[in-house]
Amino acid sequence: MNKDLKVLVVDDTVTYRQILSNIVSEMNNVELTGSASNGRIALSKIELSPPDVVLLDVSMPVMDGLETLRNLKSSFPEVEVLMVSGMSHENADVTVKALELGALDFIPKPQCASPRESISQIKAALSPLIRLAITRKNSQEIKNILSSGKSNSALKSSVDAGNTALSANVEEAGPVVVSDGMPGKIDIVALGVSTGGPNALQALVPAIEAGFPVPIMAVQHMPPNFTASLADRLDKTSSITVVEANDNQDVSKGVMYIAPGGRHMVVRKNNSGNNRVIGLVDSPPVNSCRPAVDVLFRSVGMVYNGNVLTVILTGMGNDGVSGVASIRRKGGYSIVQDEQTSVVWGMPGAVAKAKEADEIVLLDKIAGRIMEIVKSENS
Numbered sequence: 001m002n003k004d005l006k007v008l009v010v011d012d013t014v015t016y017r018q019i020l021s022n023i024v025s026e027m028n029n030v031e032l033t034g035s036a037s038n039g040r041i042a043l044s045k046i047e048l049s050p051p052d053v054v055l056l057d058v059s060m061p062v063m064d065g066l067e068t069l070r071n072l073k074s075s076f077p078e079v080e081v082l083m084v085s086g087m088s089h090e091n092a093d094v095t096v097k098a099l100e101l102g103a104l105d106f107i108p109k110p111q112c113a114s115p116r117e118s119i120s121q122i123k124a125a126l127s128p129l130i131r132l133a134i135t136r137k138n139s140q141e142i143k144n145i146l147s148s149g150k151s152n153s154a155l156k157s158s159v160d161a162g163n164t165a166l167s168a169n170v171e172e173a174g175p176v177v178v179s180d181g182m183p184g185k186i187d188i189v190a191l192g193v194s195t196g197g198p199n200a201l202q203a204l205v206p207a208i209e210a211g212f213p214v215p216i217m218a219v220q221h222m223p224p225n226f227t228a229s230l231a232d233r234l235d236k237t238s239s240i241t242v243v244e245a246n247d248n249q250d251v252s253k254g255v256m257y258i259a260p261g262g263r264h265m266v267v268r269k270n271n272s273g274n275n276r277v278i279g280l281v282d283s284p285p286v287n288s289c290r291p292a293v294d295v296l297f298r299s300v301g302m303v304y305n306g307n308v309l310t311v312i313l314t315g316m317g318n319d320g321v322s323g324v325a326s327i328r329r330k331g332g333y334s335i336v337q338d339e340q341t342s343v344v345w346g347m348p349g350a351v352a353k354a355k356e357a358d359e360i361v362l363l364d365k366i367a368g369r370i371m372e373i374v375k376s377e378n379s
């Protein structure tokens with residue numbers, strides 16, 4: 001099986017084309033197939049020799065990132081796309097739209113004082129996404145071999161060993177219950193998500209009915225500006241109110257608060273002790289993330305004790321495991337997205353493997369399950 005990943009760089013800026021090309025060329029098991037200065041040129045190159053991954057600039061002349069993405073996904077749906085975006089609010093809006101149209105993820109163009117620091121930031125952001133793309137390519141090749149009937153017993157054994165039995169047992173009929181825990185009274189839903197999150201949230205949040213009786217506090221791993229755009233888009237398509245959180249904001253039922261990019265979000269009691277308010281803090285990253293799911297979850301557990309439903313959706317890494325565990329020790333309940341519908345089963349898989357998941361649920365069933373659990377004790 002060929003493990004090399006073929007990458008095409010598309011950016012109208014000569015400097016960024018060179019920087020991205022150099023970074024890609026230095027990566028193990030990755031082949032730079034070329035570069036293009038706009039979407040039209042990129043599509044012509046892709047037609048001649050499709051790459052595995054396209055690094056696609058958001059803002060370009062002739063054919064911009066969104067139009068290029070639409071055309072690319074229409075003709076070459078198997079090609080992964082990583083958007084490369086400036087940090088402006090306008091670029092953030094376009095990038096969130098690109099994720100909805102099928103881009104795997106994005107990397108922000110850094111705003112650093114020195115070129116060396118900028119290159120370092122791009123490498124740090126791009127490297128795990130390239131590793132993810134390699135993993136997804138290899139997994140798809142294994143599936144293709146198995147479905148073709150040409151697989152041997154050794155390969156089947158390897159695949160079976162690599163798959164989690166919990167996720168494999170998820171059925172269309174409903175969630176797989178994997179613990180003896182029972183949901184109790186729920187006063188808040190705490191949610192964590194990363195890679196693949198915008199699409200997962202777009203499938204989940206609009207399905208939550210109006211009049212939802214508790215608040216939802218969510219961490220989506222994203223830089224500043226991007227979380228505001230995500231909240232705006234979700235709010236326009238949902239029956240509940242969705243906002244990017246503000247410091248000292250009161251926590252109200254029926255509202256979803258998304259942590260702003262670049263800042264940890266916590267919840268605490270106000271001075272009178274009667275209401276809950278949001279706090280935004282600039283302490284160091286946790287699990288290499290800011291905002292971090294664990295930071296939010298630990299604060300939620302301190303304020304709401306065990307009256308918490310935690311939800312972990314698609315994402316790389318293991319952010320959220322310790323937070324879920326701390327809430328469950330107080331009597332909270334935990335559901336995670338299943339492997340099949342996750343872009344990457346890192347965060348939810350880590351919770352399941354740590355035996356901290358009470359249920360594993362298909363993405364399109366999660367909203368319904370959240371409402372069942374919350375409303376059963378709040379009706």
